[in-house]
Amino acid sequence: MATPVAAFAYPARRLVASCHLLGLVLASACVAAPAAAPAPPGAAAFASAEQSDPRRLGWMTGFPPPEDKTIRFSDADYFAFPKLRWTVCHFRQLMPTVGVARGPGGASPMKRRIDPSIDAVTFTPLGADTAMTWADSLPANYTDGIVVLHEGVLVYERYFGCLDAAGQHAAMSVTKSLTGLLGEMLVAEGTLDESAKVASIVPELAGSAFADATVRQVLEMTTGLRYSEDYADPDADVWTYAAAGSPLPRPAGYTGPRGYFDYLKTVRKQGRHGEAFGYKTINTDALGWIIARVSGRSVADLLSERIWSRIGAEQDGYYTVDSTGTPYAGGGFSAGLRDLARIGQLMLDEGTVDGRRWVPAAAIRRIRAGGDRAAFAKAGYALLAGWSYRGMWWISHDAHGAYMARGVHGQALYVDPAARVVIARFSSHPVAANSANDPTTLPAFDAVARHLMRTR
């Protein structure tokens, strides 16, 4: 999410080469790191969810909070575990943002029929021998909130840590799927030509690697980009990106790019477009630029006008912004959990809300159909074998046709069209790679979907 200001405010040499110490853009990139083998479930090296509960630790409690309980944007570890367990719910009070308005109307009522049998649903974590209950998976995944909809009815809802039903939480790279949905919507409506070269839409990118990539290649992240996220390398591109996206004042003498868009102009090509999936956040920011240029709206305004004000949202959402006011399309969105679930229901209902169409069905069908599985396989995600990436969503190609939006530290929006189930989850898992929670997430979501399918 948002700009890794820690990286900007502090010399790179002071930073530990670990994703979850490096702030937001970096963390959202870390999720891409392919895992050769599943991480052991439970993340035993970290304090437990209960032990690290931000309320228990007392972060930012009191008027004012005690100095040793204060979390500041300028802290190098403001987004490191365990502080991140508070920070995920409070990005707007650490950095500049723009709103995503729901409009003056009220929230749409959400039918509620809690299913008490869900907690006892069991599944076997990936790579494990013994079964685990759904209830036990929640702390294992450092869940901050989880909502399950079945046939559009809320059947399960729990909050932990920093979150409650009225609170907001960082969606991290789930943001990408919202940007992708906007992109697919414009494609389906004919406003955006998926076969167009990027430079024909954003001439400023003519000198960059994006110039001769197609919009579709950007939407599927099959662009060939020289973009290193090697945190051990002080000259890695990610540091320049971090500095560019920072909302903070520039140090004297800074001559680098000033803003996400400004950075994208500097990206050089590596390899060929269209051959391999490479999960790089900068594709989504390029898509955000494309969307802004063809629609005349920032992704924040377009999301508000076309989607957020149509789904009966309970709360406004928001994006973090860079110093030019550009919303961070690659990872800067925060929202309420029920509203994230409403997005899942919009996907499940192929673009309609209570029978009214807001997004072309073709846009959502295109996402569900999935992308190039061979190109995806080259990225080597051991836990996501057989998956693909399309319109910035992760497609399982399983028997149910389930697909997901995924964000670092365990953010998830899971749509199972066969079971008619939506699962929305916000988390603050200590490890900044979803391979650490996928073993206790993917089979758990599948098990609950199947359970609900049976009890329909």
Add this chain to the structure above:
Amino acid sequence: MATPVAAFAYPARRLVASCHLLGLVLASACVAAPAAAPAPPGAAAFASAEQSDPRRLGWMTGFPPPEDKTIRFSDADYFAFPKLRWTVCHFRQLMPTVGVARGPGGASPMKRRIDPSIDAVTFTPLGADTAMTWADSLPANYTDGIVVLHEGVLVYERYFGCLDAAGQHAAMSVTKSLTGLLGEMLVAEGTLDESAKVASIVPELAGSAFADATVRQVLEMTTGLRYSEDYADPDADVWTYAAAGSPLPRPAGYTGPRGYFDYLKTVRKQGRHGEAFGYKTINTDALGWIIARVSGRSVADLLSERIWSRIGAEQDGYYTVDSTGTPYAGGGFSAGLRDLARIGQLMLDEGTVDGRRWVPAAAIRRIRAGGDRAAFAKAGYALLAGWSYRGMWWISHDAHGAYMARGVHGQALYVDPAARVVIARFSSHPVAANSANDPTTLPAFDAVARHLMRTR
């Protein structure tokens, strides 16, 4: 409003000694400067409202905006005219904020019966010989939006510059009146003892000038505080306050106060409490601390829970915050204009909304009754002769019993109980002292109220 980061990010010696160049806390203080004589109406030294329209000047337009049209928080002049005409609508995208939620319900409908005769209402500006129409007063005051309610019905509504009905605007020191209303509410409910000494509620202030002031003296700003706002003096207290409230990372070696509350502990006494009115923003931040301590809620959360979620607001509001997450109770609130008008109607209806009581009538009657006029007179406001200050509202003591919330650069909420009129206005007047627009504001508001009273 908010923290004058310009002051923090740049050496004081580089700053022009002019209120409207000095950022937000400073500007909100500037409004206090007593004017010996009325400023000439029209502020002829500045570009006109039309010439300086932020849409016409193209600030922050485009994806991204051109460099010379970009307004950054780190610009020394981000809150100087003419940039301030954009900035007043976009504080959240420049600095950290906390939300003031309206809750999941919809906005209360506002009855609308536009009165086309209002534009032709005439009045004579203070100190002038010739009359002016209401319509002409709007650009003269650099109005960004104005709403008039009569008997709770919306009879006039216009937007200019950066604002529209769905937008938000800085309330500047109108924020103080909201903090004051919360304070008077807690006093009326018995939660807060107006005769208590501040140190008995906030022991951290025991070593400060506030220690032996009563809550009532804070509410009426009759405290005796050594607090200089002499911008020509690089050692003036206001610079320390500015640095304390900045949300930005501290420069190496900074050892000063970190946050509004931390600063308040350092304020020393000058003169005696209870003798003279002295408009000093730090009183409101002290009140914010008192409110947080007795209610267990920040002013942002308390405003949301007790008022903003009760008035049928159309939008959430927000406060800017310091680096400890403390809302800027003295000037950091932004909101939609109609919602500000709803606050005015709540005041007019003595604490009820559609017949339901949310604020004790006693709290609002206490404000309306006004404060110590002799103490107020000592401050020497030439244009506000006979007025007083009570519960952080400005009381005219005129024949109608009109009273106001006032913020620098022309923010105003005017309540005329006799005429049953509320006027809410957001502005971006170039001059950071309301003495510059009072001549074309006060008689205009009075004239429209009298006009509506006659046409009832």
